[in-house]
Amino acid sequence: MRTALVIGTGLIGTSVALALAGRGVRVHLEDHDADQARTAASLGAGTDRPPEGPVDLAVVAVPPAHIPAVLAAAQRRKAARGYLDVGSVKGGPRREAEALGCDPATYLGTHPMSGREISGPLAATADLFEGRPWVLTPTPETDTEVLNLALELISLCRAVPVVMDADAHDRAVALVSHTPQLLSSLVAARLEGADETAVRLCGQGIRDVTRIAASDPGMWIDILSANPGPVADVLAAVAGDLEETVRALRALESADETERTGGAAGIEEVLRRGNSGRARIPGKHGQAPAAYETVAVLISDRPGELARIFADAGRAGVNIEDVRIEHATGQQAGHVQLMVEPSAAPVLTAALRERGWAIRQQ
Template sequence: MRSALVIGTGLIGTSAALALTRRGVTVHLADHDPQQARTAAALGAGTDEAPAGPVDLAVVAAPPAHVAGVLADALRGRLARGYIDVASVKGGPRRELETLGLDLSAYLGTHPMSGREKSGPLAATADLFEGRPWVLTPTRATDTEVLNLALELVSFCGAVPVVMDADAHDRAVALVSHMPHLVSGLVAARLEHADEAAVRLCGQGIRDVTRIAASDPAMWIDILSANPGPVADLLGDVAADLEQTVRALRALQSADEDKRQEGAAGVADVLRRGNAGQVRVPGKHGSAPRVYETVVVLIDDQPGQLARIFADAGRAGVNIEDVRIEHATGQQAGLVQLMVEPQAAPALTAALRERGWAIRR
């Protein structure tokens, strides 16, 4: 691949353009908002000048509702040898293109499973896709050259290619992305008018659950509008579980011991099923989930503290498998949770204590 045209210079499009430019590909940028394309160009993602002729690959990074229209114009204009889109929904856009009677042998639907709570070119980064799955949805009609170009793009972006059927992809992202986003928003909405005294008690748990609720609503309306059926089906299942759980909690308030026991069993059931689902979430590097020991360290909110603690762990010969930070409310301090192999926890604890760190249970 020597040249590319990125149509749509938001977070995903600009990030892909930055990755391609870094690998020496000549990237042309286009957007319905010329200022946004100029911003992406100023960031080093390419040039906002139109290509003189067909490029090797056109990457359509428009919202799902507009993907088919943008692709149709690009195909009719013969802007490239191959065409892909990076929208989060795959079945609908392809069916729209099929109804237009276009030759889709040069088109391949794709979806990089990566993003941020922020949108726009200023949030873009060349390493956004590093180590992340990038779904490809070829059909029997897909030209091999286009598939190879798409694989080259995925490689340049440092992502991991995953081949799926388009409709299976849409059901999958409804489960692992679209439905969880709405549930996160529903939980966060409870905080909007909550008492300030209650909000000040927020800990890491509520931060984890509501983190993705900070995303741009307009962007998510576009996404959900393109995949409403599978998301609604899943939310219907969640609603049924919620209704059952509400009944179980009400039963726990009963004066009748049998009803309380029934309520406890109902709550335990949903918690057990939650445990069973959570352990299926892939662990480090996509491997099977591992059980780590957590060493909790109190740190001050000072420059270099994290670097020191990681360096001290390295001197102890301990690999940090994962890390989380829980910020203390109203204090210039926090708790760093260092996840390590169980057999390494005692050595790490002893080494950190020796170097003056305050270990918490």
């Protein structure tokens, strides 16, 4: 791949362009908003001047509802040898593209499973896709050259290719992406009218659950409008679980001991199922999830503190598998939660204490 055309210079399109440009591909940028294309070009994502002839690959990076029309227009003007889109929904746009007469041989639907809570070219990074799954949904009509171009693009973006059926993909993202976004927003919405005293008690748990609730509503309306059925199916199942959970909680209020016992069993069941589901989420490098020990360290909000604690862990010969920061309310301090192999936890704890760090007992 020597040349590419990226149509749509939002977060995903500009990130693709940055990755390709950084690896020697000449990238042309196109957007209905010329200012946005110029912004992406100024970041080093390519040029906003049109190519002189067909490029090797055109990447359609527009909202799902616009993919068919944009793809059809690009194919009509013979903009590229091959075409792919990077939309988050695959089945519906592909069927609409076929209805518009798009050539299925030169087009491949794809979806990089990566993003951020903020959108636009200024949020883009060349490493957005590194190590992340990138779904391809080829059909029997897909030309081998186009599939190879897509695989080369994924390699240049340092992502991991995953082949799926388009409709199976849409059901999967409804479960692991689209429904979590709505549930995060629903929980965060409870805070909108909450008492200020309650809001000040927010800890790491509520921050984790509501992190993606900061996402752009307009972007998510586009996504959900393209995949409403599968998302509604998952939400309906969640709603059934919620009704059962509400009944179990009401039973815990009862004066009848039998009802309270049944209520406790119902709550335990949903928590157990949650444990089981959480355990299925892939762990580090896509491997089976590992059980790590947490070492919580009190840290002040000063420059260089995180670097110092990581350096001390390195001197102790301990690899930090994961890290989280829990900020203290009303103080310039917090706790860094260092996740390590269970056998390394006592070693790290002793080493950090020796170097003057305060360890919080878990």
